Amino acid sequence: MLQGAACWAIPPGSPGWPHLASLPLCARVLPAYQLWLRFNDGAEGVADLRHDLDAPVFAPLKDPAHFAAGQLDPMLHTVVWPGGADFAPEFLRSRITTASD
Numbered sequence: 001m002l003q004g005a006a007c008w009a010i011p012p013g014s015p016g017w018p019h020l021a022s023l024p025l026c027a028r029v030l031p032a033y034q035l036w037l038r039f040n041d042g043a044e045g046v047a048d049l050r051h052d053l054d055a056p057v058f059a060p061l062k063d064p065a066h067f068a069a070g071q072l073d074p075m076l077h078t079v080v081w082p083g084g085a086d087f088a089p090e091f092l093r094s095r096i097t098t099a100s101d
Helices: 056-062 089-095
Strands: 024-030 034-039 044-048 071-073 078-080
Touching: 024 071, 024 078, 024 089, 034 089, 044 089, 078 089
Parallel strands: none
Antiparallel strands: 024 034, 034 044, 071 078
């Protein structure tokens, strides 16, 4: 679970290394279907996903307890949830807002 910030480093030799762009390295679940994320390109901020949960695969994430069960997956390089839901890293990167936004 991502209640505290969960972080990892992308080790050299990972598939696609060093051409992996905008991958989340740290994540923390926030209230109201939000994730705080830090990416390998240095960007960090909050991704508000509450309006992105309408597809059937994301329906279970509308339960706050299920949303809070997200984990960083080092093989997929993104946040994943039990049941198979995940968002592409570039989608998460496009959703973050920073303090300067």
